[in-house]
Amino acid sequence: MKEPLFSVPISNFLLRRVTLVWLMLSLVLFLIPAVFGLLMRSIQAQIPGISAQYFYHFLTSHGLLMVGIWFTTSLALLSFAFSSYVSPNPLLIIIAIALIVVGALMSLWAVFIGDMATGWYFLYPLPLRLGTVTGRVMFFAAIGVLGVGWLLWCIALFLAVAQRYTLREALGWHYIAKETAPNVPPMIMIAGVSLVAVIICLLMAVILLLLFALEFLSTASNDALLMKNLVFVFGHTLVNMNLYLVIALVYEYFPKYGGGEFKNSRMLAIVWNSVLCIVLFAYFHHLYMDFAQPSVIQYVGQFASYGAGLMAATFTIFSVLAFVMTHRMEWSFSSIATFTAIAMWTIGGIAAVIDATIPVNFKMHNTLWVPAHFHSYYFTGAVMMMLAFMWTIAMEVSGRTEQTWIRRVVLPLLFIGGGGFVLMFYLSGMQSVPRRYALYPALLGHGTALSYVAVVFILIFLLAYLVLAGVLITRMIRGLRR
Numbered sequence: 191m192k193e194p195l196f197s198v199p200i201s202n203f204l205l206r207r208v209t210l211v212w213l214m215l216s217l218v219l220f221l222i223p224a225v226f227g228l229l230m231r232s233i234q235a236q237i238p239g240i241s242a243q244y245f246y247h248f249l250t251s252h253g254l255l256m257v258g259i260w261f262t263t264s265l266a267l268l269s270f271a272f273s274s275y276v277s278p279n280p281l282l283i284i285i286a287i288a289l290i291v292v293g294a295l296m297s298l299w300a301v302f303i304g305d306m307a308t309g310w311y312f313l314y315p316l317p318l319r320l321g322t323v324t325g326r327v328m329f330f331a332a333i334g335v336l337g338v339g340w341l342l343w344c345i346a347l348f349l350a351v352a353q354r355y356t357l358r359e360a361l362g363w364h365y366i367a368k369e370t371a372p373n374v375p376p377m378i379m380i381a382g383v384s385l386v387a388v389i390i391c392l393l394m395a396v397i398l399l400l401l402f403a404l405e406f407l408s409t410a411s412n413d414a415l416l417m418k419n420l421v422f423v424f425g426h427t428l429v430n431m432n433l434y435l436v437i438a439l440v441y442e443y444f445p446k447y448g449g450g451e452f453k454n455s456r457m458l459a460i461v462w463n464s465v466l467c468i469v470l471f472a473y474f475h476h477l478y479m480d481f482a483q484p485s486v487i488q489y490v491g492q493f494a495s496y497g498a499g500l501m502a503a504t505f506t507i508f509s510v511l512a513f514v515m516t517h518r519m520e521w522s523f524s525s526i527a528t529f530t531a532i533a534m535w536t537i538g539g540i541a542a543v544i545d546a547t548i549p550v551n552f553k554m555h556n557t558l559w560v561p562a563h564f565h566s567y568y569f570t571g572a573v574m575m576m577l578a579f580m581w582t583i584a585m586e587v588s589g590r591t592e593q594t595w596i597r598r599v600v601l602p603l604l605f606i607g608g609g610g611f612v613l614m615f616y617l618s619g620m621q622s623v624p625r626r627y628a629l630y631p632a633l634l635g636h637g638t639a640l641s642y643v644a645v646v647f648i649l650i651f652l653l654a655y656l657v658l659a660g661v662l663i664t665r666m667i668r669g670l671r672r
């Protein structure tokens with residue numbers, strides 16, 4: 191084990207403030223794609239006065255911004271939690287935040303002014319045909335700027351870990367070799383493993399952008415199947431790793447709510463390192479319908495999808511349940527929200543495994559079952575967990591205690607609103623309502639009705655969210671002043 195290069199507390203004074211600023215910013219920024227989501231469901235419900243003209247603009251911007259914001263927030267929460275052990279460089283993080291904010295604004299410009307309503311996955315060759323020419327340039331530039339911002343932040347976290355541990359230790363390989371020292375907190379190991387995958391998928395994005403640029407600037411044309419593989423190895427992996435970065439935080443925060451801690455072990459190291467090995471192949475499930483993809487890859491995709499999800503999830507769920515049964519939990523906003531969100535994550539995970547099974551996928555492909563499962567583990571899962579950890583942090587920095595009404599009223603409303611909204615996606619998916627349709631044809635009238643119910647649930651969620659965000663921001667500002 192190497193000694194830290196500089197003393198942790200002094201440099202972390204700035205770090206903690208910088209991450210708090212991003213957390214507050216993300217609470218506000220989230221409202222933009224959330225309102226786009228509300229508008230999409232309102233269009234699908236055919237509520238009079240809301241034109242369907244901008245549905246695909248909302249869809250594109252919603253996907254990009256939601257993932258962009260919450261991925262960044264997971265990096266910010268990790269930086270805050272890392273500061274108890276190592277010191278990520280706040281300067282790198284400030285530059286990253288600036289790039290991410292600029293990239294998000296550029297993406298809004300590209301979508302709404304440049305008319306680039308391609309969907310977040312900008313499937314080849316759509317982005318080379320759609321929108322204005324400046325819109326196209328701006329769109330790719332936005333993705334590039336966001337990518338550089340994220341890469342810088344990941345590097346800041348990596349460098350911080352490297353001050354204290356070797357790569358072998360950070361990834362827990364010494365545990366696999368049956369050594370017990372040094373002790374690496376599970377959060378650092380899981381985040382380390384996930385960040386390696388994030389960096390690999392960001393490099394894939396660089397190749398993808400270069401290939402797009404080449405075609406944009408010349409008369410060459412690309413291989414459509416290669417481009418689709420590249421976009422999903424980037425997009426799927428990034429989103430998948432976002433969830434695992436949040437799970438890394440669960441290992442750090444959840445046991446604190448019961449006055450204990452999760453210990454690292456050989457088993458844990460084996461599980462998470464195997465996840466790293468298979469997760470890069472899980473994205474193949476996005477290409478089941480591409481008959482040109484070699485069929486052996488389709489089978490690899492099916493088992494990699496099972497493996498990547500099941501191993502990490504089962505291990506985490508059993509650890510959390512065992513912990514709750516053996517400890518005296520303090521059931522606060524944060525602990526209840528995390529626990530419920532893990533349940534929602536599990537539901538989404540099971541729905542995902544069902545859909546990743548090839549014979550089922552033939553039926554469910556591109557129905558609303560797909561947004562149902564990923565909103566379960568992303569929105570009512572990961573995002574709720576991040577809000578729970580933000581709550582813990584806001585209490586800590588403001589020195590205030592929790593009001594009971596937040597736990598008794600706001601918390602149930604968040605899950606009733608979020609859960610009800612997701613349930614409408616599941617019910618629609620089960621009845622073959624397709625995803626990414628602005629308006630459902632008469633044959634799918636039940637899709638329209640379910641959208642209407644979803645709008646009510648979204649409004650319930652947003653109401654509770656506004657109250658929560660208000661309290662969180664006031665407390666974080668108090669924390670900044672202290």
Ligand code: HEM
Nearest residue numbers: 224227228230231253256257260309310568569625626627
């Ligand atoms: C207020 C909460 C939210 C609402 C109301 C909402 C609503 C929607 C709607 C209506 C769609 C389109 C479904 C369709 O295909 O017909 C959608 C798609 C999507 N949502 Fe959300 N969502 C919310 C939260 C989130 C969160 C937290 C994330 C991720 C962190 C997210 C990521 C996505 C993605 C990636 C898509 C797919 C976009 C595409 O197909 O290109 N959403 N959402």
Ligand SMILES: [Cu+2]
Nearest residue numbers: 426473475476
């Ligand atoms: Cu996927």
